[in-house]
Amino acid sequence: MLFKTHISKNQIGLVFRRGDLARVLDPGNHTVLQRPFGRDELEVVDVLVTRFEHPLLDVLIEDAAILEQLEVVELLDHQRALVWKDGRLFEIVGPGRHAFWKRPYTLAVEVLDVSGAGALEHPRLDAILRHPTAPFFVHAVRVDANERVVFRRDGAQIGVRGPGLHAFWKSSAELKWTAIDLREQSLDVAGQEIMTKDRVTLRVNLLVTYRVVDVQSAVDVAADAGQALYRAAQLVLREAVGARELDDLLVDRNAVGSELEVELADRAAQLGLELTGLGVRDVILPGEMKTILNQVIEATKRAEANLIRRREETAAARSQANTAKLFESTPALRRMKELEALQEILKGTRATFVLGQDDVLGQLGRLIGAPPDEGDDP
Template sequence: MKMIQRVVIGDGERVLVYRNRQFQRVLGPGAYWLFAPFSQVEVVVHDIGKPEYAGRDVEALIGALGARLSEHFALADLGMTEVGLVLKNGKIEDVLAPGTRKLYWTGLVPVEVRAISVADSLEVPAHVVRRLRQLGVLDKVAVPLVVPAESAGLVFIDGKLARVLEAGAYAFWNFQKNVAAEVIELRVQSVEVSGQELLTRDKVSLRVNLAASMRVTDAVAARTKVAKYGDYLYRELQYGLRKAVSAKTLDELLGDKASLDADIYGYVRGRMGEMGVEVLGVGVKDVILPGEMKEILNSVVQAEKAAQANVIRRREEANAMRSALNTARLMEESPTLLRLKELETLEKVTEKIDKLTVFGGLEGVLGQLVKPVKSA
């Protein structure tokens, strides 16, 4: 057994001396002779370039050094409602959880431990958020949340709504309590309800596509009064559409689609208002009929159009006969007008004749072409 032991310590080192497995003292840089004639001396060299004390005897060192602890160590002693920020050379380098008790060497790197109370608020200060994001440890110690413009952020702590946030970047310590954050969009959104198979009041089957626009006006109500307000709105649009279609016949439905939109809108708006969701508009995009129903409707339309054409034709014939009767009456009352009509007729006839032989002058031609019928 060696009676004297020489120890050389560098500038970036510290030595803990143990005698008979009990802590005795801390040695700084230099050369030392340790005399131990009747006891066993152990020296443990520590690299203080890494300030975190890695030994397992933290409590023994604190008790043994007492008031001299600050000469060699910085003590992090956090309460159960405190988070510790470890600063090295004035910069945040680490985060300590509540209740942590830890030692840091202070001889080479300046170390400071700042305690932040989380008893009243779990929000992480903005400058700390930026530094922790830079270090890449933000997600490990906090719940980050970015709230875009035209949105609202909801923070739940242990299942209870704690805060409503406007647009911006936030983070909340995730120690001891369960922190959850959600973003609710406040912009106008569209909802499509497609391929709904429905029956009208007169038992006609058809398929309807519906579109609606909505926006969240109360983020808290939309999140807390219903599990998923989007699914709830979709279901209410289905119910409103089925109710409105079943109350109308096919003719009423096709003839006044605007009233169908109004009926659905009135039903859904009343149901969604208490959920913090405003329905801005509802419109039926397509009404699709089965193939056989299309053929029947086409036949009906063709029959209606044919009837309308017959009515128009009869009306025009009546107008033509009435005009001819009036012309005949005028010619009967005026021989000159009758003569002009004869000449007009002769002109039209001669346009289609290549050669014409005239006997007896113009009177002979007219006598042969136009023979008035004398009444008995």
Template sequence: MIRKEFIVAENQRGLLVKDGRLLQMLDPGRHTFWDWDNRLSAEIVTAQGVFNSPWAAIIEKLHPAMAAEYFMVVRPGEGQAAVVWLDGRASLIVRPGQAVHVWKVLNDVRVETFDVLAEPRLGKAQLVAFEKADTVTGGTVAAIAIVSVAEAQAGLVFFDGELIETLKPGRYGYWQIGRKVTARTLDTRPLPLEVTAQEILTRDRISIRVTLTSFVQVADVEKAALATPDYQAHIYKLVQFAVREAVGGRTLDEVLNDRETVDAQIVGHVRRELGDIGVVVTELGVKDVILPGEMRELINKVIEAEKLAQANLIRRREETAATRSLLNTAKLMEDNPTLLRLKELESLERVTEKIGRIDVHASSGEGLNAVLDRLVHLKPRD
């Protein structure tokens, strides 16, 4: 004869088993049994949260009264999801085809069931409450898909590859049960698209590198997302083709001297080939034209020669103008003795500025008049 004693704590329950058959559930306290043949055993389990034990399904089927007293069975149907609330907090999400046994002896348990097929989108309050809940293992993906759309963006939600709706900036949640939820966001602001330098051969067989800058903007979000896998890469290729066509049909001088026409041709080609994919090219133009080193030196020499020729031409024009002015002045002085005398006095003034001292002798009887009349003569006197 064996006397067995089992102690069950407040947060525990005991499963009294004899020969592999459940006899009763042991509540907290000290339990004493006489085991004549040493056939009794007790399995002590924590009575909080999910009852993860093979005994859970056995109790549900063979001891329904015991199951109803100690735990709640959560088994959502097809197209449904169950949220288990413990003490007012969403703690667990159960998928269709799963069965969960939740202890209710120490927690306030509440189960909320949702039709995920009819209402796939969660409300704001539901998203906040459910996003931190655990999901019963067995699913390959999370039970809830969260889609975040930033400011100045638009979001697209797809169920199994099918476009469902377009979203404004915000945070959204969708039941990902029985479907795969994917999302894509697009920026609706004008975005710069830099086309890096590429080597192009001009019509006069000169290799140059051209860099372009463009701005693209999404006008129709759904078209932009569905028309091409990547609209920016698509426009990038179109710009490359357009610049080759525009530059390859011109000489180097035409490319350098008529940038506006080149830009207009590139823009026209891109917009024509782009079509209606929900994206517009707001601006597009050539940013840089990079020449080979030897070509830059040659062009610099040509520019230097042109500038030197222009400088010589200007200098000759100025010399001609100065000579013509002197000729006109001489004609005026020839016809006007007074003007000639004023010019002589002006010349005398410039000469005397460089003379430190002038001695005048009056023995000849002329005095200062000898200086004024004989020192400077612009024209022989009669």
């Protein structure tokens, strides 16, 4: 028996006889023979479904008529493929055998080697990473302008990357990365209780600012370079404060900061860091010591004030004695001083003076009741 069938332009027909491929039907009208002891089986395949998946794929691609219409991709364990359909990324595929229909679109396949560092560098990296299946195949890391990132695969360093978008193929190897911030950072070494040389317990706060200058050392020398610097700052602070008496520490905190900066600079360089600033921010005394110190300061200031007052009184007395001697030796100067005093007394009053032909100083003296000098007319 025969039966007729139609294969559309977007289809092909696969005729199976007793489970084996017997014919491949191209688009058009066809007649299929139906045998008395078992009919032929027709399977219609839609080529608009770009990926061709079939349980007999390995056998079907041996047929030249089918193989001519398929793009078959064979990938090893260290290979991945990008399948582009009409210029757009259609699929990312891993190891194995994959088949894609060549029509009715333009198909392109890129086979990439993921061995070695496994870095994915591609002019259309953004398009690849936007694909829904990209997270299953690729690690994507975006590095900011103020960062550097150190990448390691199975513990071995594979590179230091700067700003930008970086991608690595996923594999059985473990990929790790460490981001290093190149901006200035600060450590607040706070609440350090330390005993001075004269056995006074203080609480000291230290501020340290630094930045990373050697990315390689910053990740190789210590697990956390910032924490390593923090611990080193604690130790040098205890040594510096413990070697000084309280008065010395309070008088010159800047000297302590300078000493700490010198001692800490070498350790910072080993960690790939550079100190940009260091200073003792606070020195906090215990309550009873603060009271005693305030009393000492108060007594000292009071003594200084008394001393200054006595000096001023002595200077004033000495000035008055000198003035008196000067008036005694210079009568005219004394008269001028008297006139200044008289001017000050009469300021704001209305007074009338009648002066004769005698000595003006004598007449003014008589007006205010001063005794006449020798030689003046009575």
